[in-house]
Amino acid sequence: MSTTCLNQANTSSEQVIRRLYQVTNAHNEGFEAQILALLQMGLERFNLDIAILSKIQGNDYVVQYCVTPEAVELKAGDRFTLDTTYCGITCEAQAPVALEYIGEHDMYARHPAYKAFGLESYIGMPIRLNGELYGTLNFSSPAPYPRHFQEIDIDAVQLMASWIEVELIRRQQEEQLNKLNQKLKRLANYDSLTEIPNRRGMYKKLKKSMNLLSRTGGEGTLAIVDIDHFKKLNDTYGHQLGDKALVETAKQISNSLRDYDFVARLGGEEFLIWLPNSNLNGCAKVFSRVMKAIGSIELTEDPITVSIGAYYLGFNESSLPSDFEMLADKMIAIADKALYEAKETGRNKVVTRSGSIEDFSL
Ligand SMILES: Nc1nc2c(ncn2[C@@H]2O[C@H](COP(=O)(O)OP(=O)(O)OP(=O)(O)O)[C@@H](O)[C@H]2O)c(=O)[nH]1
Numbered sequence: 001m002s003t004t005c006l007n008q009a010n011t012s013s014e015q016v017i018r019r020l021y022q023v024t025n026a027h028n029e030g031f032e033a034q035i036l037a038l039l040q041m042g043l044e045r046f047n048l049d050i051a052i053l054s055k056i057q058g059n060d061y062v063v064q065y066c067v068t069p070e071a072v073e074l075k076a077g078d079r080f081t082l083d084t085t086y087c088g089i090t091c092e093a094q095a096p097v098a099l100e101y102i103g104e105h106d107m108y109a110r111h112p113a114y115k116a117f118g119l120e121s122y123i124g125m126p127i128r129l130n131g132e133l134y135g136t137l138n139f140s141s142p143a144p145y146p147r148h149f150q151e152i153d154i155d156a157v158q159l160m161a162s163w164i165e166v167e168l169i170r171r172q173q174e175e176q177l178n179k180l181n182q183k184l185k186r187l188a189n190y191d192s193l194t195e196i197p198n199r200r201g202m203y204k205k206l207k208k209s210m211n212l213l214s215r216t217g218g219e220g221t222l223a224i225v226d227i228d229h230f231k232k233l234n235d236t237y238g239h240q241l242g243d244k245a246l247v248e249t250a251k252q253i254s255n256s257l258r259d260y261d262f263v264a265r266l267g268g269e270e271f272l273i274w275l276p277n278s279n280l281n282g283c284a285k286v287f288s289r290v291m292k293a294i295g296s297i298e299l300t301e302d303p304i305t306v307s308i309g310a311y312y313l314g315f316n317e318s319s320l321p322s323d324f325e326m327l328a329d330k331m332i333a334i335a336d337k338a339l340y341e342a343k344e345t346g347r348n349k350v351v352t353r354s355g356s357i358e359d360f361s362l
Pocket of ligand 1: 193226227228229230231232234238239240241242243246267268269343347
């Protein structure tokens with residue numbers, strides 16, 4: 001290479017690196033904007049018309065991002081058979097492919113992609129994620145390339161592809177981390193067997209709802225639903241059927257409640273129901289609906305019955321104590337006493353108590 005050519009190449013590669021640095025550091029622009037800027041940069045660098053980041057799915061070539069002239073109708077999500085694209089050649093070669101005048105090429109002039117799209121020039125690079133083929137980064141044009149693609153051109157595409165690879169992996173990891181965090185959050189607040197809130201989740205939901213009621217001076221009922229003779233069910237039919245009964249009971253209770261009520265699993269065969277804005281009459285209807293729904297569970301010959309201890313509470317317009325869990329536990333203890341009475345006096349029934357938030361001398 002002559003000194004002039006070498007200088008030109010150096011200047012050109014410096015420009016590529018500088019632009020690439022600018023684009024890839026513009027994190028606040030967002031991934032999509034960065035990719036589109038990168039594709040645009042490639043088009044300007046090579047003086048080509050169509051830029052695509054594709055994903056390979058089986059034998060399909062799927063456009064993920066593209067920059068095209070207005071006349072070319074191409075958009076994200078467009079799908080082609082891989083064998084009918086030049087990227088099929090790139091993927092097979094597992095290496096960069098640069099073609100300048102395809103119509104005059106011995107081999108590729110007969111390629112189905114040439115017949116289908118009539119693109120004369122193409123430079124493409126496979127994108128690999130964790131050792132697996134992800135897709136391609138490619139630039140092309142219906143016009144023949146006026147010069148030969150050089151090593152510096154391949155290096156430029158390689159550099160862009162490398163950034164895309166790193167960024168896609170980072171996004172993949174971020175997504176996995178988010179999913180894991182969501183799963184952990186769910187595990188912390190939900191019961192894994194019945195998939196309804198656990199005790200911890202219950203405190204959170206109850207606090208939110210009671211806060212609202214205490215601001216408006218409303219009313220609400222907290223009830224504990226306990227399956228009757230559950231030990232016997234377990235002992236007779238096994239733990240697995242016992243678990244099934246718990247899942248079905250949770251489902252039937254959920255289905256019997258209004259949107260703003262909720263059910264949580266307190267532990268074992270004990271569930272908590274919270275019914276905001278419900279007086280004792282309204283609650284009685286809900287409880288009879290719940291008992292009927294649970295009675296319809298068909299797991300054994302004997303229908304499942306439950307006992308319910310309920311505590312109706314009126315709120316004045318005051319704020320809740322900072323130790324909300326202690327207040328909730330006191331309310332649960334009162335409902336528990338009512339439940340105990342229901343068990344002692346024959347089961348399959350509801351016993352209610354009523355009071356006021358002021359009883360707790362907040
Ligand atoms: N299958 C299953 N059983 C559980 C689970 N958690 C607790 N249990 C069982 O539930 C049973 C509860 O028994 P008890 O507290 O005596 O209550 P009960 O037999 O329903 O009697 P009453 O409440 O008085 O009607 C125990 O045998 C526990 O082992 C669970 O997650 N799955």
